[in-house]
Amino acid sequence: MSSVPPLFRSVLIANRGEIAVRVMRTCRDLGIRTVAVFSDADVGAPHVRLADEAYPIGPAAASESYLRADRIIEVAKRTGCDAIHPGYGFLSESADFAESVAAADLVFIGPPAEVQRALGEKTSARRIAREAGVPIAEGTMDPVADEQAAAEVAARVGYPILLKPAGGGGGKGMRVVRGPDELASAWRGATGEATSAFGAPALLVERYLEGARHVEVQLIADQHGAVVALGERDCSIQRRHQKLIEETPGPSVDAQLRGRLVSAATAIAVAAGYVNAGTAEFLVTPDGGFVFLEVNTRLQVEHPVTELVTGLDLVALQLRVAAGERLPFSQREIRSQGAAIECRITAEDAYAEFLPSAGRLGMVRLPAGPGIRVDTGIESGLVVPTEYDPLLAKIVAWGPTRDVAISRLRRALAETVIAGIPTVVPFHQHVLADPDFRAGRYDTSYVARQWHGQTVDLEGTALTAAAVAAVLTQRGRERHAAPADSSAWTQAARADVLR
Amino acid sequence: MRYEVLIGERTVQVEMAADGGVLVDDRAVALETTPLDAGAWTMRLDGMSHEVHLLSRDPLRLWVDGHEVRAGVTDERALVARHTGGRAASGRHELRAPMPGLVKGVHVSEGDEVRPGTPLATLEAMKMENELRAPAAGRITRVAVSAGTKVEAGALLVVIAAG
Numbered sequence: 001m002s003s004v005p006p007l008f009r010s011v012l013i014a015n016r017g018e019i020a021v022r023v024m025r026t027c028r029d030l031g032i033r034t035v036a037v038f039s040d041a042d043v044g045a046p047h048v049r050l051a052d053e054a055y056p057i058g059p060a061a062a063s064e065s066y067l068r069a070d071r072i073i074e075v076a077k078r079t080g081c082d083a084i085h086p087g088y089g090f091l092s093e094s095a096d097f098a099e100s101v102a103a104a105d106l107v108f109i110g111p112p113a114e115v116q117r118a119l120g121e122k123t124s125a126r127r128i129a130r131e132a133g134v135p136i137a138e139g140t141m142d143p144v145a146d147e148q149a150a151a152e153v154a155a156r157v158g159y160p161i162l163l164k165p166a167g168g169g170g171g172k173g174m175r176v177v178r179g180p181d182e183l184a185s186a187w188r189g190a191t192g193e194a195t196s197a198f199g200a201p202a203l204l205v206e207r208y209l210e211g212a213r214h215v216e217v218q219l220i221a222d223q224h225g226a227v228v229a230l231g232e233r234d235c236s237i238q239r240r241h242q243k244l245i246e247e248t249p250g251p252s253v254d255a256q257l258r259g260r261l262v263s264a265a266t267a268i269a270v271a272a273g274y275v276n277a278g279t280a281e282f283l284v285t286p287d288g289g290f291v292f293l294e295v296n297t298r299l300q301v302e303h304p305v306t307e308l309v310t311g312l313d314l315v316a317l318q319l320r321v322a323a324g325e326r327l328p329f330s331q332r333e334i335r336s337q338g339a340a341i342e343c344r345i346t347a348e349d350a351y352a353e354f355l356p357s358a359g360r361l362g363m364v365r366l367p368a369g370p371g372i373r374v375d376t377g378i379e380s381g382l383v384v385p386t387e388y389d390p391l392l393a394k395i396v397a398w399g400p401t402r403d404v405a406i407s408r409l410r411r412a413l414a415e416t417v418i419a420g421i422p423t424v425v426p427f428h429q430h431v432l433a434d435p436d437f438r439a440g441r442y443d444t445s446y447v448a449r450q451w452h453g454q455t456v457d458l459e460g461t462a463l464t465a466a467a468v469a470a471v472l473t474q475r476g477r478e479r480h481a482a483p484a485d486s487s488a489w490t491q492a493a494r495a496d497v498l499r
Numbered sequence: 500m501r502y503e504v505l506i507g508e509r510t511v512q513v514e515m516a517a518d519g520g521v522l523v524d525d526r527a528v529a530l531e532t533t534p535l536d537a538g539a540w541t542m543r544l545d546g547m548s549h550e551v552h553l554l555s556r557d558p559l560r561l562w563v564d565g566h567e568v569r570a571g572v573t574d575e576r577a578l579v580a581r582h583t584g585g586r587a588a589s590g591r592h593e594l595r596a597p598m599p600g601l602v603k604g605v606h607v608s609e610g611d612e613v614r615p616g617t618p619l620a621t622l623e624a625m626k627m628e629n630e631l632r633a634p635a636a637g638r639i640t641r642v643a644v645s646a647g648t649k650v651e652a653g654a655l656l657v658v659i660a661a662g
Contacts, residue, residue: 172627185606185618185630188604188621189621189628189630192603192604192621192623192628193627193628196623196628240627347625349597351569352597355597355598355629356598356624356625356627356629357598358598358599358624358625362538362553362554362555363536363538363539363552386598386599386600386624386625387625388625389625390625413565414564414565414566415565416565417552417554417562418554419538419552419553419554419555419562420554420555421555422555422560425567426566426567429565429566455507455508455567455568455569456507456566456567456568457507457508457509458506458507458509458563458566458568460547461544461545461547461549462547462549462563462564463506463509463511464511464523464528464530464544465530465540465542465544465549465551465563466504466506466551466561466563466568466570467504467506467511467513467523467570468513468521468523468530468532468542469540469542469551469553469561469563470504470506470513470559470561470570470571470572471502471504471513471515471572472532472540473538473553473556473559473561473572474502474559474572474574475515477556
């Protein structure tokens with residue numbers, strides 16, 4: 001291996017958090033130097049320490065740091081990088097950024113600007129899909145002008161409808177509207193979020209499919225025309241259209257449906273001249289029909305589940321095809337083994353309608369052991385900033401069967417301690433214990449129907465231990481709050497309890 | 500000192516005697532407690548091994564053997580006060596910012612009648628717009644912010660008088 005020159009000399013990772021760490025790990029595996037960039041809020045972040053070199057690019061606000069294409073490219077040039085990996089989010093789906101990177105004589109690790117343009121804009125993506133013979137949801141091909149125009153489309157296709165930003169993906173800004181009385185509030189929220197997330201308020205209106213599952217196909221394509229699909233992922237466990245749990249194979253996807261989804265995804269990729277990693281998203285209806293949603297022209301958050309069942313490293317493949325290499329396999333050679341499930345651990349309060357949380361982390365202990373992979377960007381003592389996506393870590397389990405993967409994931413979640421700020425860990429534990437989820441019976445409405453903030457009842461000696469710990473905490477607080485009130489016997493009793 | 504401890508839905512009486520003994524629901528328990536770190540303990544009782552972590556103080560959240568529980572502690576002085584002169588919760592609800600962010604919109608005005616779940620304000624934080632809803636029915640008696648206000652966690656947004 002040592003005689004083979006690396007694909008690139010140095011790669012700048014234009015991202016933060018767990019995905020920056022994950023990309024750097026593969027770069028290190030391949031002998032590629034890594035350059036990190038960071039905002040003022042991330043000086044102490046793990047991705048900064050893990051990189052060979054790290055440079056500040058501006059204040060905490062993403063618009064002044066991680067979205068500053070000019071500064072990022074300047075750092076890449078100054079440090080002798082030959083490529084930039086955008087991760088997901090931030091600039092990953094910006095065609096302008098891909099173009100600027102190429103113009104600076106750097107390699108963009110992702111699809112070229114023209115592919116990003118064709119697929120990133122939803123209207124154009126829907127046209128490509130329709131022309132490739134792939135079904136699309138009923139609705140507008142072009143953004144609607146205002147609430148009144150949306151109401152007219154809704155009257156034509158029928159409620160419920162879905163409002164979604166024309167300018168970007170990831171579920172941000174999407175709203176389901178079940179009747180005319182909900183339209184005003186939904187329109188207000190969706191246009192606001194579309195503006196802050198994508199810089200444009202333009203919204204599309206589509207008929208919303210009830211009882212549908214969100215199933216997506218992972219694609220990888222080289223610069224020589226080869227396109228290979230790496231199986232599907234079911235990502236139906238969502239709240240506010242943000243995925244929380246993803247798994248492969250999809251529990252409801254049989255060989256016949258998988259074949260049709262793979263064909264559709266591949267047809268869209270070929271029609272768009274796709275290069276690098278991407279994901280075609282579909283909604284699958286209970287009758288086995290499906291419609292195309294969008295193509296995410298980047299590495300996906302949930303890519304590890306695909307890696308665990310295929311044994312492939314998607315970031316390594318991204319680097320290889322970006323360097324001009326051919327895919328080292330054909331569609332027929334792809335083998336998938338076992339099942340993999342990912343839980344996204346976000347800084348959101350599962351007991352307060354998933355409100356985002358932020359602040360200083362206390363003790364962080366992440367799980368390990370057979371079949372467990374953890375991708376993380378957090379550590380004990382780190383401050384979780386309010387400026388960015390709330391994803392803290394991903395806990396992923398593999399098993400020879402789905403049941404084994406679920407058991408391992410439950411064990412791993414029970415090992416996980418994240419103190420300091422609320423997270424969604426209790427939500428994941430509830431879902432993985434739920435008979436419907438375990439039987440694979442779920443769709444995109446699952447979270448709204450099944451999660452009401454259920455708690456666990458402690459029994460026996462665990463209840464006693466919890467009660468005593470609560471009292472010790474209360475006494476510690478009293479000591480800090482009013483030291484004068486801390487009598488000698490309180491100290492003595494505490495010391496005895498702690499013996 | 501006696502404490503009434505609420506763990507989830509269960510109430511447990513804990514007494515820490517001056518001689519160092521611990522009574523739980525009036526029964527002496529031989530609890531062996533080993534602190535691991537600030538807010539982390541190994542606890543052994545009747546051969547059973549438990550791990551407890553303090554997740555947060557306010558609200559009090561504990562991690563016990565892999566599960567998160569809410570807890571509340573009331574000491575005997577507060578218990579006495581509650582039984583002798585404590586008033587029932589007043590009919591006033593304050594909506595406060597659950598985290599720092601930007602108020603994108605306020606959807607009610609003073610004097611408006613609201614039902615539980617009525618959207619009161621939209622707070623943008625961590626790239627998401629969060630609709631903050633009325634916790635109870637009532638009449639809006641105060642609107643403390645307007646669209647465009649940057650707020651810290653805990654900032655007062657809206658006051659509702661229960662109706």
